[in-house]
Amino acid sequence: MHVVMFADQHAETLGGAQVSTRLQRRYLERAGHTVTVVAPERHGSLARSGAADPSYLDIPSIPVTPDREYSFSWPGRRADRAIDAGFAGRPAPDLVHVQADFWGAFLGYRFAARHGLPVVHTMHNRVDVGIRATVPLPGVVLWLLNGWRRLALRGLPGGARTGADGWAYLRGLAAGARAVTAPxxxxxxxxEAHGVRAEVDVVWNGIDDDVLDRVIAAAPEERAAGRPRFVWLGRMSPEKRLLPFLEALALSGVDCEVDLIGGGAQSGAARRLIARHGIEDRVRFAGRLTYDETLRRIAAADALVQTSIGFETQGMTPFEAASLGTPAVVSDPDIxxxxxxxVWAVEPRDDEPGRVVALARTLRRAAADIAGGTAPVPDPRMPGRFRQSSRTAAMIAVYERTLRSATV
Structure with missing residues (x-):
């Protein structure tokens, strides 16, 4: 089959949804299927990487972050025409897989409607939590977002749904899908509880089988001597709670080593906080690393630290760590x-100062367990359950069911 994936950001940019899209594409192709990934074009030096890859259909966009990592495409007729023109000479599509929550989703549903294709929608975003964490006046933004949905999907099922909050927005998108999956x-x-879909398929985002095997094979059998080694990775933005983690680290007084992997708008603030607390000897900025190197760093660490709360729809990093045999300090109780x-689960608290104190306490406990050789052990079944090959097989089953229902 030919699966057309729509994304809000180019698959070669930083982010869990992008990693998942890249892996799904690769393993679908290994299974003999054709994949086209439609997403905003990248800019500057980033535009050169993957530019000649025939599986990518890049559409006109404008950069939206100072580092030009992320882009925005207006879901209008110009983009529609560019997408349709991009399919000239490609095999006829069988199914649309929306891996987006904003402009990519609108474009995907519009494309599906023009070409009479069924849609599978993987929802990656807690829109309500994400908007509250990243913008002022979130109620106004959600009201505007729902208005944009109705405008962009006018004449389609998603354009007819009313409501003004984050769940209304997701219900509107799901109205045009034949199947909805969650990671x-x-x-x-x-x-399901908020009426987005009566039944949602659970298909975890996975880890590359080949990389997993390589990293596990190269990992040392015994822990190297030295201070406890923690790793934090992700986008350095407010919802990921990097700054509260650094506050908790300083408060904990733990003598340890911390690798920070990734980049983003809060990297400068993080450096200033580290200097203010005098913990430069404990924290290193690794920057953006390749997928392989990131997993090697996780495998070499004594523990991963996950700090976002309520924002993640999966939270890839603790699953990756568990697959590599590395335990995790986890702030989100659902994850x-x-x-x-x-897992060392951080005690849930409703206030941010309380959360920092609870995280500091958990970091002390984790460091003591690591030093004492009593760290908790991840589920040994996790590497098999989290392999991308198994996740792709599960998604293909959803595709096949969707295509069967489309012919009824």
Whole structure:
């Protein structure tokens, strides 16, 4: 089959949804299918990487972040024409897989409607939490976002749905899909509870089989001597709670080593906070690393630290760590419950100062367990359950069911 994926950001940019899209594409192609990924074009030096890849259909965009990592495409007729023109000479599509929540989703549903194709929608975003964490006046923004949805999808099922909050927005998108999937059970149950879909398929985002095997084979059998080694990775933005982690690290007084992997708007603030607290000897900025190197760093660490709360629809990093045999300090109780073993769960608190104190306490406990050789052990079944080959097989089953229903 020919699957057309629509994304809000180019698959070669930083982010969990982008990693998932790249892996899904690769393993679908290994299974003999054709994949086209439609997403905003990148800019500057970033535009050169992957530019000649025939599986990518880049559409006109404008950069939206100072580092030009992320772009925006207006979901209008110009983009529609560019997408349709981009399919000249490509095999006829069979199915649209929307891997987006904003402009990419609108463009995907519009494309599906023009060409009479069924849609599978993987929802990656807790829109309500994400908007509250990143913008002022979130109620106004959500009202505007729902208005934009109705305008962009006018004449389609998603344009007819009313409502002004984050769940109304997701319900509107799902109205045009034949199947909805979520990358975790806890997010799937929330989607069902809020009427986004009566039944949501749970298909975890996975880890590359080949990389997993390479990293596990190269990992040392015994822990190297030295201070406890923690790793934090992700986008350095408010919803990921990097700054509260650094505050907790300083408060904890733990003598350890911390690698910070990634980049983003808060990197400068993080450096200033580290200097203010005098913890430069404990924290290193690794920058953006390749996928392989990131996983090697996780495998070499004594523990991964996950700090966002309520924002993640899956939270890839603790799953990746568990697959590599590395335990994790986990702030989000939903993620801690889904990962299962190998977790130091941070005590839930409603206020940010309380959360920082609870995280500091957990970091001290984790460091003591690591030093004492009593760190919790991840579920040994996780590497098999989290392999991308198994996740792709699960998604293909959803595709096949969707195509069967489309012919009824």
């Amino acid at each position: 975790s059970a806890h997010f799937a149950r929330r989607l 801690a419950a889904e990962v299962g073993g190998g």
